[in-house]
Every structure is written in structure tokens, then in C-alpha cells.
Amino acid sequence: MSEALAKATSLNNGDLERRLIELTQAGLPLVPHPYHALADQLGVTADEVMATFRAMQARGVVRRIAAVPNHYRLGFRGNGMSVWDIPDALVREVGREVGALDFVSHCYIRPRALPDWPYNLFAMVHGRNRDAVHEQVAQIAGMLGERVRSYDVLFSTEVLKKTGFRASAHSVSTPPNPKGE
Amino acid sequence: MNAALQELSLLDRAIINRLQDGIPVCEAPYAELAGELGTDETTLLRRLQALKTAGYLSRIGPMYNVERMGGAFTLAALQVPDARFDEVAGIVNVFPEVAHNYRRDHAFNMWFVVAVAEATDIASVLSRIKAATGLEVYNFPKQEEFYLRLKFDV
Numbered sequence: 001m002s003e004a005l006a007k008a009t010s011l012n013n014g015d016l017e018r019r020l021i022e023l024t025q026a027g028l029p030l031v032p033h034p035y036h037a038l039a040d041q042l043g044v045t046a047d048e049v050m051a052t053f054r055a056m057q058a059r060g061v062v063r064r065i066a067a068v069p070n071h072y073r074l075g076f077r078g079n080g081m082s083v084w085d086i087p088d089a090l091v092r093e094v095g096r097e098v099g100a101l102d103f104v105s106h107c108y109i110r111p112r113a114l115p116d117w118p119y120n121l122f123a124m125v126h127g128r129n130r131d132a133v134h135e136q137v138a139q140i141a142g143m144l145g146e147r148v149r150s151y152d153v154l155f156s157t158e159v160l161k162k163t164g165f166r167a168s169a170h171s172v173s174t175p176p177n178p179k180g181e
Numbered sequence: 182m183n184a185a186l187q188e189l190s191l192l193d194r195a196i197i198n199r200l201q202d203g204i205p206v207c208e209a210p211y212a213e214l215a216g217e218l219g220t221d222e223t224t225l226l227r228r229l230q231a232l233k234t235a236g237y238l239s240r241i242g243p244m245y246n247v248e249r250m251g252g253a254f255t256l257a258a259l260q261v262p263d264a265r266f267d268e269v270a271g272i273v274n275v276f277p278e279v280a281h282n283y284r285r286d287h288a289f290n291m292w293f294v295v296a297v298a299e300a301t302d303i304a305s306v307l308s309r310i311k312a313a314t315g316l317e318v319y320n321f322p323k324q325e326e327f328y329l330r331l332k333f334d335v
Contacts, residue, residue: 099327
């Protein structure tokens with residue numbers, strides 16, 4: 001990922017943004033004045049650092065600055081990738097509804113791969129355990145009624161690779177756990 | 182309430198709940214948050230360090246969106262015969278562009294995220310994985326995202 005970041009070209013004020021991204025790979029300093037601490041390390045002013053973060057937030061380069069809970073450590077041990085075959089004409093409406101559920105994190109429209117893979121909507125469902133996830137998936141199915149043609153839920157059984165992925169589009173992406181999502 | 186949460190004090194839970202919503206960009210963000218939480222800056226910083234060390238928080242800081250920086254992701258999957266699973270996992274994992282790789286309980290049993298600096302690199306990475314494994318690589322690029330961050334109320 002750092003390679004991708006280093007090559008990324010569409011940053012404004014590129015040098016300061018790139019240096020801030022590199023410097024915050026491990027997070028924001030846990031000190032009373034974190035933006036000043038970053039500024040000191042980069043030889044710029046805290047106002048410049050804060051203005052740069054605000055600009056990156058406004059452009060969506062920074063989704064947000066926040067704490068990311070490790071859902072596995074917090075007891076959310078069931079993480080299922082639910083997949084849904086929704087008629088194309090309805091998939092955006094359904095995606096908005098499913099994405100708004102409080103136990104769904106990421107919800108995406110993706111292409112089908114017929115005939116093997118009929119599903120065009122993916123929603124990550126998080127619960128205390130697998131049974132809870134199955135109940136939540138059934139709840140989604142009930143909510144969708146006749147708008148869903150078929151669905152399935154895939155649980156991860158092994159993490160095969162998990163590299164540094166902090167500069168990620170996913171906000172709940174890096175629990176150091178043995179099961180993953 | 183599960184065992185993991187019983188280990189957490191009310192203050193720790195309030196911290197986790199509040200800081201998922203965001204850390205402000207200002208002179209003294211932790212002091213501001215501490216005020217909202219009815220504690221003080223020193224205590225908050227100490228609890229944050231402890232929650233991070235204990236693994237309850239995986240990250241405290243900016244979440245970057247690589248796609249807005251010119252990079253690109255895709256989700257891809259393979260249907261790997263059981264007898265070849267470990268061998269194929271080894272081949273796939275060697276690719277530096279493969280960021281996450283999970284085994285899942287399905288005929289599509291290997292799911293991985295490919296992350297590249299240029300969107301045009303995705304096709305070439307997937308075709309190299311196909312050539313190296315001899316397996317069809319199914320590409321499931323995101324077409325639309327309904328991104329409503331999960332909030333864990335603890």
C-alpha cells in the first residue's frame with residue numbers, strides 16, 4: 001500500500017500531503033497537540049498541517065479522523081460476507097436500504113459472473129457470532145422480500161494474507177485477529 | 182453483554198463510542214473530546230494508549246481513501262480445488278499487489294483484494310495471477326458503494 005501511495009499522483013499540495021500520509025501511517029500522535037507534533041516533525045506550522053487535513057477531508061482523500069474499533073476484540077466475532085442477487089433495476093434502492101442497517105458495514109454493487117456467481121450486491125454483516133449473523137442475514141432477506149432472487153453468506157475460515165492496509169478505503173479493516181471478516 | 186465488553190469500564194466504552202465519530206482538527210483535540218466525555222485530557226490520552234495496546238482500537242487517526250489519491254482496488258476470487266489450496270494461496274500471496282486474502286467456506290473459496298497505484302494495473306495483475314495459478318480469476322470491482330460506516334456501540 002505504501003508503494004501505491006508513493007506513486008499516487010493526484011494529491012494536491014502533493015509533497016506535504018504525502019509526507020503527512022506517511023507520517024500518520026501508524027495513526028495520529030497521542031499527545032496533547034498532535035497536529036503541532038506532526039508539524040514539528042515536518043518543519044511546517046501546525047496551521048498548515050490542520051489546513052491540509054481539512055482540505056484532504058473536504059476532497060474525500062481523508063474519509064475521517066477517528067478511532068477504529070477492532071470489532072473482533074470487542075466481541076463481534078461473526079463477520080459474514082452476505083451476497084445478494086437483486087434485479088438490476090432495484091439494486092441501487094436495495095443497496096441504500098441494506099447499507100443503512102446498523103449491523104452492515106460495507107455495502108457494494110459488484111458485477112455478476114454468470115453462471116457461477118449470480119450475486120450483484122455485497123454487504124458485510126457483523127454480529128456477536130455466526131448465529132447472530134445468520135439471523136441478521138435472514139432479517140435482510142425478510143426486509144427485501146420479493147426483491148431478492150437468491151442470497152448466500154460466506155464466512156472467512158482463514159486469513160491467508162493481511163498486509164499493512166491502513167491507508168485504506170475501508171474504515172473497519174485492520175483487526176489483528178485470526179478470523180478476519 | 183459479552184466477556185470482551187465486561188472488561189471495559191464505562192469510561193472506556195464512552196471513549197470508544199465517541200471517538201468512532203471523529204477526532205476534531207484543532208489545537209487540542211483530545212482536551213476537547215475529554216471535555217465532552219466528562220474526563221480530562223491526561224486520562225483520555227492514557228486510556229487511548231491502553232485501548233490501543235490491548236487491541237480494542239486498531240487505529241486512532243486519519244483514514245485515507247486510496248482511490249481519491251489515484252490508486253485503485255478490486256476484489257477478486259478464485260475457485261480453488263481443495264488439493265491445490267495451499268499451493269495456490271502461496272502463489273497468490275507472493276504478489277505484492279495482493280493486500281488481503283481470505284479463505285471462505287464456498288466454492289469461491291479464495292477472496293483477495295488487489296491494490297494498485299494506477300487503475301489500469303489491475304487487469305495486468307489479475308492476468309498474471311491467472312497465468313501463475315492456471316485458474317480463472319473472477320474480478321468483482323466495486324461499481325457503487327453504499328458507505329455507511331458501521332458503528333459499534335459498546
